[in-house]
Amino acid sequence: MHSSLMRLGRNLMNAAEQVSCQDSAIHVSHSHSLPSAHAGAPCQGAGVPARTLPMTTMEATLERTLLAHQTLFKQLVDSSPDAIMRHDATLRCIYANATLVAVSGQPLDTIVGAMPQELPFVFDAKSYAERLHNVVRLGTPSGFEMEWGLPDGTLRWCQVRLAPERDARGAVVGVMSVCHDITAHKALRAKLEKAESLAKIGFWELDLATNTAHMSDHACRLMGRPPGWTPTARELLAIHPAEEGERIDRLYRSAIAARETSVQYNYDVVVDGEVRHLQLHAEIAYNSKGKAKTFFAVSQDITERVLADEKLRAREQEFRLLVENTPDNIARYDGECRRVFVNDALVKLMGQPASALLGHKPSDSVKTPQALDYERVLSEVFTTGQPQDHTYRLKDRSRRSLSFHMRIVPERDSTGQVVSVLSIGRDISELEATERRLEDAQRIARICHWEWDYVTKRSSISRVGLDVLGLSHTNELTMADFQAIMLPDERASTFMLFQDAFAKRQSELSYEHSLLLPDGSRRETHSWVRLEYGPDGRAARALGVTQDVTDLKDLQRQTHQLEFYDPLTNLPNRALLHDRLKLAMADAARQGGSVGVVLLDIDHFQKVNDSLGTGAGDVLLKSVAGRLSQALREYDTVARLGGDEFAIIVPQIRQPSDLDVVASRIKHVFAAPVALNDTEIFVTASAGIAIFPADGADVNELMAHADAAMYHAKNCGRDNFQFYARELTATALERLKIEGDLRKAIERNELELFYQPKVDLGSGLIVGAEALMRWRHSERGLVPPDRFIGIAEDTGLIIDMGEWALRTACAEARAWHDRHGEPLKIAVNLSPRQFYSGDLVETVRQALQDTGCKSAWIELEITESLLLNDRIDIRSMLEALHDMGFTIAIDDFGTGYSALSYLTRFPVDTLKIDRSFIRELTTDRDSAVLAQAIVTLARSLRMQVVAEGVETASQRDHLGAWGCHQAQGFYYSKPVPMADFVVLLQQWTHGVANPATGTR
Secondary structure, eight states: OHHHHHHHHHHHHHHHHHHHHHOTTEEOOOOOOOOOSSTTOOOOOSOOOEEOSOOOHHHHHHHHHHHHHHHHHHHHHHHOSSEEEEEETTOOEEEEOHHHHHHHOOOHHHHTTOOGGGOTTBSSHHHHHHHHHHHHHHOOOEEEEEEEEOTTSOEEEEEEEEEEEEOTTSOEEEEEEEEEEOHHHHHHHHHHHHHHHHHTEEEEEEETTTTEEEEOHHHHHHTTOOTTOOOOHHHHHTTSOHHHHHHHHHHHHHHHHTTOSEEEEEEEEEETTEEEEEEEEEEEEEOTTSOEEEEEEEEEEOHHHHHHSSOOOOOOOOOOOOOOOOOOEEEEEOTTSOEEEEOHHHHHHHTSOHHHHTTOOHHHHOOOHHHHHHHHHHHHHHHHOOOEEEEEEEEOTTOOEEEEEEEEEEEEOTTSOEEEEEEEEEEOHHHHHHHHHHHHHHHHHTEEEEEEETTTTEEEEOHHHHHHHTOOSOSOOOHHHHHHHBOHHHHHHHHHHHHHHHHTTOSEEEEEEEEEOTTSOEEEEEEEEEEEEOTTSSEEEEEEEEEEOHHHHHHHHHHHHHHHBOTTTOOBOHHHHHHHHHHHHHHHHHHTOEEEEEEEEETTHHHHHHHHOHHHHHHHHHHHHHHHHHHSOTTSEEEEEETTEEEEEEEEESSTTHHHHHHHHHHHHTTSOEEETTEEEOOOEEEEEEEETTSOSSHHHHHHHHHHHHHHHHHTTSSOEEEOOTHHHHHHHHHHHHHHHHHTTTTTTOEEEEEEEEEETTTOOEEEEEEEEEEEETTTEEEOHHHHHHHHHHHTTHHHHHHHHHHHHHHHHHHHHHHHSSOOEEEEEOOHHHHHTSOHHHHHHHHHHHHTOOGGGEEEEEEGGGTTTOOHHHHHHHHHHHHTTOEEEEEEETOOOSOSTHHHHSOOOEEEEOHHHHHTTTTOHHHHHHHHHHHHHHHHTTOEEEEOOOOSHHHHHHHHHHTOOEEOSTTTOOOBOHHHHHHHHHHOBTTBOOGGGTOO
């Protein structure tokens, strides 16, 4: 608007000079005065023209044009929200508009005619005069900020624009001074910067199209960079160590790939040699094509919270408003809402020439609801004569959404009738966008700001704060409103906290408190408060920032629970057990006492999982945990170390026999049955006991010795307690050594498959073989299966070992077929652990593909316990394997403890009678009856039946007479390497091999 007013002023002066040039009989000299600030008053100024001859028609027209322009200029200037003055070449004020008179509170005659030093509202008159003088001397415009003092004692800040005025010859004859009030803008900016500093937050926004980030000043400082830093995405990542930067880069890429809208992470930066801990929340915005376009992030310095581990430093996401003073858009409308005047700023905004805008309504070019509503407001102002404020929204030529605050005022003629409406529009798009981002930031961080005036007893709170505090949507809140949502037992302590701060004249306050919201929910909050005091030392105002930290508090509690407690049983875990044992040992050392440690393992727990499922196993673990906790003393600690292993700390032991009482209580825990899947089962436990200080001087040693005693209890038949003895350490170390060597057995190629022939009882011919795993250790030699299979099952190594055995057997079956032109069916054992791993079917399929083996050449042997819980996933895997062409055999059949109905539900082809029945087949009538029943059952179900452990001809004959199909055992051959198996097969004749082989 400044430039428009100045240009119109120059047009008026040119018109006056043209009149002077056209008729020498009329002497009209150029006046440097503008119309008075008083409506209807005559123009004031020096050099009033004197007429010596009558006016011609042309002269009269020019005179009317000049007066019309002067009237228009006066109305524009007096309607401007900015204060306007004119100074002549001597710097004396020769004009002041109505806004200046109203804002300064000074009479017009005090202002007009005064030198800069005589203007009472200008604080630094000397500086103002120097700037005026420079404009006159240099002839160049000048802009600066200036402070005003008003009669009521308040201070106002103005943005001043000085522009030179020139005569027809181009000489500077005066200065136009336009003052725009920026007090509210500076106050808001200071408040936001104050809040940002108080909450220790900074924000930035990365535009992916330009690869440029715009940082708040505090965000730059948080990252150790100077204000004004505008990094690229690569430069933002470069503030992190390389590994952390790559992690954050992957996090963003993963979020974008998943179309996630937010990310959150913590990171560290080094500022002035000090490590600072920052927490970041970011939102990702996408364009209409789904491509990420911006990252909007808020970083908060949480160093104090991390280091102190006491207080939760909330992120504050206050933004500094990026509001720029843009030229006002000015238009005049007649009674039909048609434009009769537009300024250059509006022409530039609309992207059309003035001729295309004049004479048209706003809705003539765009018939939008906004344009029609704008015309309605224009008509109301024209009809009522009352000014109105209006917000107008539109899209510019680049389709950007813009918002303008419109000040619409009526223009009246000399009779007071409204003849037109003047609309002055100011672009508030950036302000609205900044406010939205600020609210978004506060909403993301669940953070709000509020003020309380102790003098007026009035308050204000951000809109997000109303949501955080669960209050009604009003900015006027009383102390009673705040107290109503505070927990009753915290009101007094919070009140005393403030009273103590007032007494000590503290300027800052930080505290945590809980709120009970109107909807009944409970929220935990953290507040930072800045206290201000009046001249009398009394509290005047509190400026606060409150963050909802409920989720973070829950996360802290969950983290603590996960770090120190077992999630299944809620018992202390190994980490907490070690801490408590260390404290108990230190206490016992001071008092000369003892501490006992009991390590307890549930016997045959894996069988429960295999037969009834892991769900039943979890129920059993929780039941045992609950019983142990109830059975022991309050100061004893029961912990779960993992799997089915528990530990108990028994402090304050006076003598070793005290542990017998504890052992008795533990024994009683396992005496009662446990209900699992509508079935009651009995379980036992093996336990080892070690005593401090006799059995160990530190936590690790004491735990290791208790562990050794527990394994000794297992080796003693289970279901018993054993105290530690030194010789047990060697046994425990031996087990650990075997486990360690076993982990390297596959990569060292130490595992082998031995093959035991399966003989058809009808023909006496070898019809297949069972592949049995052996371990040929580089130092120990051939390690018996009972020394390492159990350890492999306990540790899960059996999964990789089982896959190796399957691949090796498939390769041997393919090689056999290639050498002999006929298949050899090889049976391979599968561990239940391989089924529970979840990818067994794919593993088997890949083994066939990699080796070229056919599924018909392989039989898969499973344990009976795998089927007893009738799990759907196990059944689906077996059906998938069966559909691939494998035959399924149940190994050690008859040793389970459940119904036999599963035989009709699962795709089973073969039953293998357990060797325990075969061993006593000719000496024990019950074993013979059971073995014969299994054969009958299998044949009735059209299944193959194989007898394991056949060692005598008599056993063979009985089985053959009952209709058993196949047999295997030492009677025919012990398991042998493949090379020996080939020789065995070559020398085999109807169930009898060459005596040179040593086999039958």
